[in-house]
Amino acid sequence: MPPSLILSRRDLEFLLHEWLDVEGLVERPRYAEHSRETFDAVLDLAERIATEHFAPHNRTADEHEPRMVDGRVQLVPEVADALRVFADAGLMAGEFDEEYGGMQLPHTVGQAVFAWFKAANVGTAAYPFLTMANARLLLAHGSEEQKATYVRPMVEGRWFGTMALSEPQAGSSLADITTRAERQDDGSYRLTGNKTWISAGDHELTENIVHLVLAKVPGGPPGVKGISLFVVPKVLPAGDGSLGERNDVVLAGLNHKMGYRGTTNTLLNFGEGVHTPGGRAGAVGFLVGEEHRGLTYMFTMMNEARIGVGMGATALGYTGYLHALEYARTRTQGRPPTDRDPTTPPVRIVEHTDVRRMLLAAKSYVEGGLALGLYCARLVDEEQTAESTDDRGRARLLLEVLTPIAKSWPSQWGLVADDLAIQVHGGYGYTRDHAVEQFYRDNRLNPIHEGTAGIQGLDLLGRKVVMQGGAGLVLLGETIAATTARAAGTEWAAHAADLDALVARLGAVTATLWGAGDPAVTLANATYYLEAAGHVVVGWLWLEQALATGGRTSDFHEGKRAAARYFHRYELPTVHTRLDLLESLDRTVLDTPERWL
Amino acid sequence: MPPSLILSRRDLEFLLHEWLDVEGLVERPRYAEHSRETFDAVLDLAERIATEHFAPHNRTADEHEPRMVDGRVQLVPEVADALRVFADAGLMAGEFDEEYGGMQLPHTVGQAVFAWFKAANVGTAAYPFLTMANARLLLAHGSEEQKATYVRPMVEGRWFGTMALSEPQAGSSLADITTRAERQDDGSYRLTGNKTWISAGDHELTENIVHLVLAKVPGGPPGVKGISLFVVPKVLPAGDGSLGERNDVVLAGLNHKMGYRGTTNTLLNFGEGVHTPGGRAGAVGFLVGEEHRGLTYMFTMMNEARIGVGMGATALGYTGYLHALEYARTRTQGRPPTDRDPTTPPVRIVEHTDVRRMLLAAKSYVEGGLALGLYCARLVDEEQTAESTDDRGRARLLLEVLTPIAKSWPSQWGLVADDLAIQVHGGYGYTRDHAVEQFYRDNRLNPIHEGTAGIQGLDLLGRKVVMQGGAGLVLLGETIAATTARAAGTEWAAHAADLDALVARLGAVTATLWGAGDPAVTLANATYYLEAAGHVVVGWLWLEQALATGGRTSDFHEGKRAAARYFHRYELPTVHTRLDLLESLDRTVLDTPERWL
Helix, strand or coil: CCCCCCCCHHHHHHHHHHHCCHHHHHHCHHHCCCCHHHHHHHHHHHHHHHHHHHHHHHHHHHHCCCEEECCEEECCHHHHHHHHHHHHCCCCCCCCCHHHCCCCCCHHHHHHHHHHHHHHCHHHHHHHHHHHHHHHHHHHHCCHHHHHHHHHHHHCCCEEEEEECCECCECCCHHHCCCEEEECCCCCEEEEEEEEEEECCCCCCCCEEEEEEEEECCCCCCHHHHEEEEEEECEEECCCCCEEEECCEEEEEECCECCCCCCCEEEEEECCCCCCHHHCCCEEEEECCCCCCHHHHHHHHHHHHHHHHHHHHHHHHHHHHHHHHHHHHHCECCCCCCCCCCCCCCCEHHHCHHHHHHHHHHHHHHHHHHHHHHHHHHHHHHHHHCCCHHHHHHHHHHHHHHHHHHHHHHHHHHHHHHHHHHHHHHHHHHECCCCHHHHHHHHCCCCCCCCCHHHHHHHHHHHHCCHHHHHHHHHHHHHHHHHHHHCCCCCCHHHHHHHHHHHHHHHHHHHHHHCCCCHHHHHCCHHHHHHHHHHHHHHHHHHHHHHHCCCCCCHHHHHHHHHHHHHHHHHCHHHHHHHHHHHCCCCCCCCCCHHHC | CCCCCCCCHHHHHHHHHHHCCHHHHHHCHHHCCCCHHHHHHHHHHHHHHHHHHHHHHHHHHHHCCCEEECCEEECCHHHHHHHHHHHHCCCCCCCCCHHHCCCCCCHHHHHHHHHHHHHHCHHHHHHHHHHHHHHHHHHHHCCHHHHHHHHHHHHCCCEEEEEECCECCECCCHHHCCCEEEECCCCCEEEEEEEEEEECCCCCCCCEEEEEEEEECCCCCCHHHHEEEEEEECEEECCCCCEEEECCEEEEEECCECCCCCCCEEEEEECCCCCCHHHCCCEEEEECCCCCCHHHHHHHHHHHHHHHHHHHHHHHHHHHHHHHHHHHHHCECCCCCCCCCCCCCCCEHHHCHHHHHHHHHHHHHHHHHHHHHHHHHHHHHHHHHCCCHHHHHHHHHHHHHHHHHHHHHHHHHHHHHHHHHHHHHHHHHHECCCCHHHHHHHHCCCCCCCCCHHHHHHHHHHHHCCHHHHHHHHHHHHHHHHHHHHCCCCCCHHHHHHHHHHHHHHHHHHHHHHCCCCHHHHHCCHHHHHHHHHHHHHHHHHHHHHHHCCCCCCHHHHHHHHHHHHHHHHHCHHHHHHHHHHHCCCCCCCCCCHHHC
């Protein structure tokens, strides 16, 4: 069998076993039933189902995007077929507790498993992705009754889930949502309002859809402190496990996107009176946790979703890279510029240095992104199962700092990998006869949803690096220093020293920025700060990978070292330029009023 | 009337009149009939026709891409309507000689005029773009008979033209084309072969299509030195001005693209025997100039086409920027991060610093790109009409050096401007309800066609900066130095000094690269060299624009200076990082064999 163009199993093996020691997790009680063999088996299963059931309809679902017919969402039938196979294989349940029929896989393995589906068909993979995140939120914050009612059907793949946050006038700014939830005598609530950008918001794939909805209870505080979270099922459970009345949640329209078309994206109206549960209008919702704490709960899901978006961006870049590599190995064209003899046969384009440069760049982005995503997943496992409270706390803190980067960095550079994949294909890459143009269109969503790059920059510089007196940034620096220390005396020592210098500068620049005395100045170039920090983190993870190759000389390990060198030589130096600008407290943008644009 | 979202007339006025002194050209005999008033009138006309006839079907043509029905190409009818208005207004003839019914506009004005159509609807604009380039090539290299037969109908818009270079196995590498042209007793040739990527290669818009085809005459030298150029009309002219037999040129299929869909892109088979002109198979072609010199002639058209592609990329970026600016001025969302009070009303997003940063960045790219394109057009005017041979020669030399940059720089950064335009729109920008996603898809073609970025890099570093003993680079350096000298004593002196330092480094790095003694090493990072040189050139043109504002303090002039500052502070410093890498003669990619990828 030729190597997969979806994802590299060899790379996953390297990251999981030669680097992250996932096998070591089986010593912890939660994963005691597992072993290298069970991990391998589920990865085999994921590769097979992604290859046989997800990848084949990736283009079909793009060409025949979801349509609204008689108030229902019509999808190509392959989507339902693939998701049935996915759920039947137990993959929806992968990371969940045994009591819910789950496999209790470590999150690191779960993320590696799921990367196969995102790379094969991100549009179809979004349905389980959202469902699993929804179920995890309810497990964390829902009542026992909510868990019993909603989690099991989702883990079994019989119901799917959504997150319904945005409204037409409130996307990045959730403080301004206007959906209202009024408390009823029986403890339930009735919701009224309009939501948009709801992925998987309606469809016929499952008999029910569990919406997690942000809304405001009248009388609460203004802004984000007055947001509460509700479970609003499309069909109300009857109590005996069967389905009851249709809830007053109505599909109001579909958004038509440039890419990511397989995932239907909807406008939903709550409480329009189209349906009348209990004999009257209003969408019935059930409060999760306490009133006014909804955004905090939602962040459980959003942080997971952010890292997941980053993984999706990496996966799309990764498959783009593999397609480009395959094309470059088979397509012949021209001769090296040093060969002036037109009678020599044309070479395969991978022999052109500039094509190899593009491939090596893409490799450094997608393998760097995968390392970042799996490292964060490993931190989730630490946070949840490390023995000492201290270790769990450190993992949580590091994860807090890394989350905006894990979301934004692959969203930026995975897209560049797909851009390079098109460029390697030349004109063919621009046609719909090849897969790469779709990856590029699909991937363009990732810098937008689950918090734009601008939002992530404000999160990192405005919150994460200053929280707890800057403890997160200090911890990141210590963690990186532990890596660079291991590089002493190796061929990586010079690169490690460069990285140490960058980390030191990043800390100093952070202090300078926050010493400016004016938050508007501090935050003016937060997106640049995010980019600089992202490159430092990925440069560190490339050093980690290079060290993890040990002295092994297989082509695979040589390739890891080549990509690490590439990233350190071509990419990391750009960080200094960014830091120079940040250090200068540049006011160019601040001092440019709107009327000059 | 609200300001146009297609292009900025104010900016064109600034570039043409406050900077490039286009009015000064009317002192030359060729343009003696012109005046500021005639230039303004044709720009008015262009804006009106672009607005009323091109922009309205931009999305329609994208949604209903050309289809092949019964062997014919079916386009939405708006394309033909728009092009009729365009030709009837005399715009096809704009720059051509009066003897062909033309207006003899300076090329600088002609490019400004045409930018309106590219920005309004690049897919429809491609038909006249190719036709005008085709006609100009025949005027430069065709026989009197060829000019009489083909140029006038094209200038009148009755026939359209194409350039047919690529073949399925030979795109970037024209040395490997296999289309054969056999000389006939009557002096004509019969062509046999398959061409692909032929934009506007077949359609029902005009009664005839004039293909300029590269082919090899048997017995000629191998490689590019054996390529000849032929006129191959779809329908053979009968000699009396009427149309005669159908030529043996057959539409073999359409390419389906990610964007730029309004321009049909075709596979054409020559000499398949479907038609039998003169009673037998074989496409009848007429040699242009001499045998085996075809690629030289074609470069007349390709250099023009390359600058034109750059202008198209700028135009698409420009309209993207204007759409984003308009959106940012009207869409409200959130509050500045310094405003923690959720009860204050949301602000228009242009008030968010990061949104203004994106807009200022995009402005610096698209206005910089427009300055570059019009500067090159001004050089074309100099090359063709300057009084002294010396001035014409200098213009030609500078244009040679700038052409790969004028093609590639806007193709890269105009696309970034469209990327930023999507980002400013947030989720809405990713939907097909807004225009910007199409600009982004359309613009992605530009780094590919008319020579990929990789090809332009080899052209610049491998040919242009070393031709004539490096005279082109020296001339560029002198030209930039003349600008920086003017900055002495102004607020721009420090930026000018930084630019001087970059120019000096660029020269030194060029010497280092060519001193490496191994062309493979010299050229390994040619694309990086191209990017570095491109930023230096645009940095220079931003300094030019800043100086051209004089001390004027209108919002428009303040905006020019703000964008100049932005480019110098945010963008130019990245050049040093590129030059560091080039200077080190880095071998990372060269030393990475294929098997490590």
